[in-house]
Structure formats: structure tokens, C-alpha cells
Amino acid sequence: MPRRLSYRHALREAFDEELARDPMVVLMGEEVAQYNGAYKVTEGLWDKWGDDRIVDTPISEAGFIGMGIGASMLGVRPVMELMFWSFYTVAWDQIVNNAAMVRYMSGGKINCPIVIRGPANGGTGVGATHSHTPENILANFPGMKCVCPSNAYDAKGLMKAAIRDNDPVMFMESTKLYGEEWDVPSNDELPDGELFIPLGVADVKREGSDITLIAHGRAVITCLKAAEILEAEHGISAEVVDIRTIRPLDEETILESVAKTHRAIYVEENKPFCGVGAQIAYMIQSTIFDELDAPVLRINSLDAPAIYSPPLEAIQLPTPEVVVEKALSIC
Amino acid sequence: MAKATSSAPPAGSHAAAPINQSLTPDDKIGLYRLMSRIRRFEQVSLQHYQGGKMAGFLHLYIGQESVAVGTISLLGENDHVITAYRDHAHALAVGMGMDECMAELFGKATGCSKGKGGSMHYFEPSKNYWGGHGIVAGQTPLGLGLAYGLKFKKLKGAALCYLGDGAVNQGAFHESLNLAALWSLPVIYIIENNGYSMGTSQSRSSAYPSCLAERAAGYDMDWELFSGEDIYEVRARTQVAIERAHTLSRPAVLEIATYRWEGHSVADANKEKYRTKEEVERFKNEHDPIQRWKRVLIEEGIASEEDLKKIDKEAQKEAEASGDFAKASPYPTPESIFEDVYWEVDNKTDAGQTGRHFFND
Incomplete structure (x- = not known):
């Protein structure tokens, strides 16, 4: 009987495995730690990894997203949650002018290994401000990568690739899929010992x-x-x-x-x-x-x-x- | 001052501060040479700008040199620098060369950013210099991130994040102050207050109690206001904040009063309209930080007028040579447009060679 895992649980496994693999990985965002995540994607991780690795931020997207970008220039690998991708608008200057452009403008001297993630979908009765799907806008900027997994299996494998990528990756999830379950084999069932899906493969x-x-x-x-x-x-x-x-x-x-x-x-x-x-x-x-x-x-x-x-x-x-x-x- | 950070010593006594007592005569002459080199570099760059050799903007730092030179002279191995678009002085102060900086203005492949950044976007991470940022206050969360990185890696260092007086009204700056104080991050915001955010004077752009730095009090954060004219004072008072950042991981806001002689940028058509000629002349004649430091060196018997003139001449020569270097350098190749976009592509990794990254036909 294959293992069934929800989309949110699959993401959580990806975070947990990458937190264990690389001490530079840190998860940050509003309510990701003590509250266990507004959509429970990060549930249990603060208990396990503590204050240094799982960090609650104030409601301050321009400030904390920009801070993550700055920290990534120094080699930290932040995984930043936007509670809704809709809130990209208030962090837009940081995402576009800093995360996406700083490598180019420095002639390749800098790179930003940061993941910015969260749900980007409509259909949940929260009105226009909370229902944005900015993947086309993000993908318009050379320097950024943009990932939109449709299921739990892909979400886990792609998240692991996103965290290991040395460029800024915009990772777009769906609140309508968080609770859905798919077959997601455990690592000991996989030939490589882990689920890893490269970016750029349909x-x-x-x-x-x-x-x-x-x-x-x-x-x-x-x-x-x-x-x-x-x-x-x-x-x-x-x-x-x-x-x-x-x-x-x-x-x-x-x-x-x-x-x-x-x-x-x-x-x-x-x-x-x-x-x-x-x-x-x-x-x-x-x-x-x-x-x-x-x-x-x-x-x-x-x-x-x-x-x-x-x-x-x-x-x-x-x-x-x-x-x-x-x-x-x-x- | 609600959160006075240190009792300010009486005027004229900054030379006696331990951090200044530790300066050797050579160090002091080195500070002069650096300021002179920065000024000559910018004067020569202005000539080339006017000669049509470069595009876009050129934001000159002339008149403010003591601020970058004084503060950056204090930094050690794990201290970092990030600033806005008026970034030439900081670049030279961290040790970048005139050639690469001039070539960048000309848009040449030998420029510090390979001709991809221009005047506002100088970078040299190997010298802990993180730019060079074009959007007002956009660098302030990045400076915070450098401090976060230092603390996360348990390194004893500080991030000096420079901004202009116009940047204090941007939301990103206030968000950064809150996070810096909330998490006790070793970032030092240095407001280089030259009195004008482009053509708008401080009194027409900002609401404040006694000064702009006092806004830090609202975030329970240390702050200071002082003049940037005297390098001894800049060093003595900045050192207090650096030590506090190093030992207590405490952030600060320092407002350093200074003055730019030129317009906001060379393209500032109204530079003689929003301030009087008399005001500009007064600062040039009575408050030139280089002239002031020159007097100190002569009074202390460290250098003669002749010695310093020689340094100026050498700086002029070096600046002119950098112009020649820039002129003689090649432009980047058309192929290089697609380099330095993605790290993975540049390094030909599996990730960089999987899927299509660029979308022209």
C-alpha cells in the first residue's frame, strides 16, 4: 500500500529534510513558528528545530523578505513564507530589484539562494486582494525562477530542488491543494534515497x-x-x-x-x-x-x-x- | 536625547578618543590620500560625463568624503558595507580600484560590474562591499540581512548601511528599523544627511522632533546626530556604535550632517534653484572636509602643504589614468548580455542546463 501524504505534509517533509541536510537553511515568515503556520504547512518544525531555524516575523513583508535576500547574499539559505503570495505587492521592490537583479548588476559577483514561497490561488472566498496568481509576472523577470507544483509528490521533490538552487526561486502553492493527498513514497522506498525533482522538467x-x-x-x-x-x-x-x-x-x-x-x-x-x-x-x-x-x-x-x-x-x-x-x- | 547612546565629548576633543590615538601618522596621511583620490576620481568622472563618455546618472559625493572615509576606516574582517546610488566613495574606501570603477561608468567590460551596473551599482563582495543600490531605501532591508547573516553565522561583525536623508521616509527603512531592534541585529544605519532629497529640502520632506535619527527612538533603538566634517569626530562617534554592535549585537542609527557640492546628480537641472549660491559657496569655502583634514595634518606636523599637494597630484594622475584605462577598454560583448543572470547557468550545473532559461527566439 503506497504511502499517502497531503500537499502540506509533503512540503513539511521537504523542509525537515533540507533543515537536516544544510545548517544554513532557515524558515521564516509570519506565524510559521509558534503558530505552526497559518495553513499548518510548517507544523511541528519549530518544536523540532527551535528559534534559530524557524523564525516568526512581524507583518512586514518588504522588511523581512529584503532581509532574507540580504542574508542569502552572505550564504544563508532562507526559505521565506508569504502567508499569501498576494502579499508580494508590498515586497515587490525587494523581490524584483534585489533578489532578481543583484547578480546581474554586480556582474555575477553575488547570488541569492533564497526561496520565497506560499499559496497563490483564488477560489477560497477571500476576495481580490488575497487571490492573486502572480506567476506570469514573476516569470517575466530574468534572474528569477518560478515553480508551481500541482500535487504533493511534485511539491516535495521540487521544494528540495528549489532550496538547493543557487538562484532565487519563487515557489507557488495552493491552499485548495494543501489538504489533498497523493502517493508520496518515503525515502527508503526510493532508489536515490530521496525525492528530488529538478526544476525545468515537465x-x-x-x-x-x-x-x-x-x-x-x-x-x-x-x-x-x-x-x-x-x-x-x-x-x-x-x-x-x-x-x-x-x-x-x-x-x-x-x-x-x-x-x-x-x-x-x-x-x-x-x-x-x-x-x-x-x-x-x-x-x-x-x-x-x-x-x-x-x-x-x-x-x-x-x-x-x-x-x-x-x-x-x-x-x-x-x-x-x-x-x-x-x-x-x-x- | 531619549536614548542617548554616548555622552558626546566636547568639541575638539575627538582627536583624543582612543580610536584616533591609535592612528599612526601614515594612517592619517592615508585618510587624506583616500579623500583626495575620491574627489579627484569624481572630478575626472564628471569631465568624462560632460564629454559624453557615459550614460544615465552620475551622483557625485564631492563634499561628503569624510563620512565614507571616516566610517569605513574603522571596519574589520567581518564588517560589511552597503549603500545607495551615491556609491563611488564607499567603493574606493573599501579598496576598490579607480580603473574598475571608472570603466564601469563608461559601460566597459573591465568595469567592476562588467559594465552591467553603471554608476549606481558598484559591488565587491570580496571586500565586503554589497553595493551600490538604485532604489531609495531599497538597500535598507538588505543591510539588515547582512547583519542577520552575521548573527546567524555567529560572527562578530557589523553591517554599515548608508542611506540619504530622503530615504528615511520610505516604508522599507522603517520596517528595517523595527526588525533590527526587535531581533537585536548588528546593523548600523548611517544617514548621510546632505540636507536635500534631490531638490526637496529636509524641512519640506520630513516631519521630525529634533533630527531624523531620533526616529530610531520610536523603535527603542540607539541613535546619534553629529557633524561629518571632521574625520576624528566621525571615527570617534561611529566607533561607539560599532563596538556596541560587535559586543552587544545592538543596532543604531547615526545621522551624519554633511553637504554635497554638486546637484543630486549631474543631470540635476535645478541645482542652483533649490539652494542659494551663497549656501553652496559657504560649504565649499568653510566646511570642506578635505581642507579641514589638511589643516589638522599640518597643525599636527604630520605633513606639509607640499607633501599634501604631491598626494593630490598623484591622485589626479591616477584618476586621469583611470579615464584612459576606461576609454581604451572594450565594451562587453553582445553574448555577455545573457551572462550573470542565473548562477546555475553561469556555472553550467545540471540545474543550469535543465529547461529553458531565456526566451528570445
Whole structure:
């Protein structure tokens, strides 16, 4: 019987293992220590690792994110929690001008081995200010990396890679996935003795032959549900490609899949204008135009600030039904 | 002063402070040489700027030299420096060379940042110099992070984080003060108060009780206000904060009064409008820190007028040679645009070679 682990528990295991591996790793953020994490992702770690390694910060994102960046220049490896990625806005100058740019502006004399992480999703009834999905904005900045795991297995393996990476990594989780469980083998069940997934490697989550559904983060789960419906109700075989990291990007896996199915839709909970799907759709048509039997389409969150009203919020984000409908339009 | 950090000694007695008594005649001449080199470097850079050799901004430190030189002269192995965009003096004071600094202004591959940073972005981590930052007060959380790193690694050191008087109104600075005091981090914020945040005078930009540094009192933090004109005073009073940072891991805010002779940057079109000509002339004639230190050296019989003129000439020559070096240096290659973006890519690691990092066709 494979081990089942929730997304939050998988992340916690990654932190625990990296805290043990490298004494320079320190976890920081609002309520991460004594409160055990606003979403319980860091539960139990303060008890185990103490004040030096698990640090509660005041509500002061520009200050403590900037502080983590400064400490990373000296070789500390901070893993900084934003209680919501939505709060990136108040730390934006530090993230962009310092974490992402300082290596370049110093001619390569400095690097910032920092991870900034937290949930970045809508759909939880908290209104527009707490529902931002800034992965496309972050990925727009050379110097940063951007990771969006869709499940517990990937979350653990990618977090370990993010912490060991010597560049700033923006790691985007989902409160809607924290409680979901997946098969996550324990280290003694793994050939390498640990779960480690390099950044920049996409994963085919479901094989198919008629259309490729490409996605990141929770939209991958939406695509998997849509693929089941397409197969069961319409006899359409959909392949689902989870890009896992947005920057660096595994283009080969996407292109191989689309060259096989000849149809593609990018699905994401981000907004459409200059979204991740815009980049991927451009890349597909410019690279393998002749392989396409239909225009590359995309499905995004409906293009307005996140609405509060629960029944409407539920349809503002992509649903399996919408994905099915769009797929049928080109199959 | 609510949280007076040390009882200020009477004026003129700073030479007697132990930290100044420990200076040898050579050390004192070295301080003069450094200030002279900084001024000549910037004067020569201004000529090249006006000659169209460089782009963008050039924020000159002329008139403020004693602040960077006096404070940085106190630092040891585990002490670190970070500042804003008026960063040439700090770079030379930590020991960076004129050639690499001048070449950076010219945007050349031999520049300290390979021509990728420009005037506002000098760095030399091997000399504990962490920039050179363009966004006002953006460096203040980074300075805090350097102090955090020192404490985390259990090193006895301090981070000196410089900022201008205009930076005290940014939120990032206040957040940094709170964290510094809350966690007792060995960071020393040095407000180089030249009276103007660009063209806006202090009285038109800041609300304060007695001075800007007193804002630290609101964070239960040590603070001091003093003049930056006399190197003895700068050293004596900064040393108190450094010792406290080293032994007690306590932060501080030091406000050092100084004056910039030039505009906010060379591109400051209104530099003669927001302050009077008489004010600028008064500081040039009566409060030049280099002239002041020169008088001290002559009065103490350490150097003659002639000796110091010789040093000035050498500094001028060195500065001019750095201009020649910069002119003769090559520009970076187009390929280098994509270098120094990601550490993993530059070092050709597995991570750096997995997935696509750059997205032009």
C-alpha cells in the first residue's frame, strides 16, 4: 500500500529534510513558528528545530523578505513564507530589484539562494486582494525562477530542488491543494534515497493521442478531470502535460506532446493577458506550426478581479466542464 | 536625547578618543590620500560625463568624503558595507580600484560590474562591499540581512548601511528599523544627511522632533546626530556604535550632517534653484572636509602643504589614468548580455542546463 501524504505534509517533509541536510537553511515568515503556520504547512518544525531555524516575523513583508535576500547574499539559505503570495505587492521592490537583479548588476559577483514561497490561488472566498496568481509576472523577470507544483509528490521533490538552487526561486502553492493527498513514497522506498525533482522538467500526467491539455498548478487537476470526461463521454483521448516549473521551462515535453496530438489548449487559473498560456501558445505555433490541426487555445480565470460571491467565484476559475467544451470545439 | 547612546565629548576633543590615538601618522596621511583620490576620481568622472563618455546618472559625493572615509576606516574582517546610488566613495574606501570603477561608468567590460551596473551599482563582495543600490531605501532591508547573516553565522561583525536623508521616509527603512531592534541585529544605519532629497529640502520632506535619527527612538533603538566634517569626530562617534554592535549585537542609527557640492546628480537641472549660491559657496569655502583634514595634518606636523599637494597630484594622475584605462577598454560583448543572470547557468550545473532559461527566439 503506497504511502499517502497531503500537499502540506509533503512540503513539511521537504523542509525537515533540507533543515537536516544544510545548517544554513532557515524558515521564516509570519506565524510559521509558534503558530505552526497559518495553513499548518510548517507544523511541528519549530518544536523540532527551535528559534534559530524557524523564525516568526512581524507583518512586514518588504522588511523581512529584503532581509532574507540580504542574508542569502552572505550564504544563508532562507526559505521565506508569504502567508499569501498576494502579499508580494508590498515586497515587490525587494523581490524584483534585489533578489532578481543583484547578480546581474554586480556582474555575477553575488547570488541569492533564497526561496520565497506560499499559496497563490483564488477560489477560497477571500476576495481580490488575497487571490492573486502572480506567476506570469514573476516569470517575466530574468534572474528569477518560478515553480508551481500541482500535487504533493511534485511539491516535495521540487521544494528540495528549489532550496538547493543557487538562484532565487519563487515557489507557488495552493491552499485548495494543501489538504489533498497523493502517493508520496518515503525515502527508503526510493532508489536515490530521496525525492528530488529538478526544476525545468515537465511531466506527462496522463497519456493521450487526440489533444494536449497543458497546465500548471491546480489547473493540472482540472485538466485531469476534464480528460476523464472527454474519454468517458466523447471518446477523446487527451494527454495532460504538467509543466511544473514556468521558468526554467521544459519546452521539449510540450512540443513532443503537441506534435503527437496536433491540438493544444493551455489551462491556467491566471488571467489571460500576457498569462503563461500566451507564452506557451506563442512557442508552440512558432516552433511546430505545421504540426497543428487547430489553433492553440487557452483557458484562464475570467478576466476580472477575483469576485467574492461564492457561486460566481466557482465559475470564475477554469472548470473541467469549460475545458471539455473548449476541447470539443477543436476536436 | 531619549536614548542617548554616548555622552558626546566636547568639541575638539575627538582627536583624543582612543580610536584616533591609535592612528599612526601614515594612517592619517592615508585618510587624506583616500579623500583626495575620491574627489579627484569624481572630478575626472564628471569631465568624462560632460564629454559624453557615459550614460544615465552620475551622483557625485564631492563634499561628503569624510563620512565614507571616516566610517569605513574603522571596519574589520567581518564588517560589511552597503549603500545607495551615491556609491563611488564607499567603493574606493573599501579598496576598490579607480580603473574598475571608472570603466564601469563608461559601460566597459573591465568595469567592476562588467559594465552591467553603471554608476549606481558598484559591488565587491570580496571586500565586503554589497553595493551600490538604485532604489531609495531599497538597500535598507538588505543591510539588515547582512547583519542577520552575521548573527546567524555567529560572527562578530557589523553591517554599515548608508542611506540619504530622503530615504528615511520610505516604508522599507522603517520596517528595517523595527526588525533590527526587535531581533537585536548588528546593523548600523548611517544617514548621510546632505540636507536635500534631490531638490526637496529636509524641512519640506520630513516631519521630525529634533533630527531624523531620533526616529530610531520610536523603535527603542540607539541613535546619534553629529557633524561629518571632521574625520576624528566621525571615527570617534561611529566607533561607539560599532563596538556596541560587535559586543552587544545592538543596532543604531547615526545621522551624519554633511553637504554635497554638486546637484543630486549631474543631470540635476535645478541645482542652483533649490539652494542659494551663497549656501553652496559657504560649504565649499568653510566646511570642506578635505581642507579641514589638511589643516589638522599640518597643525599636527604630520605633513606639509607640499607633501599634501604631491598626494593630490598623484591622485589626479591616477584618476586621469583611470579615464584612459576606461576609454581604451572594450565594451562587453553582445553574448555577455545573457551572462550573470542565473548562477546555475553561469556555472553550467545540471540545474543550469535543465529547461529553458531565456526566451528570445
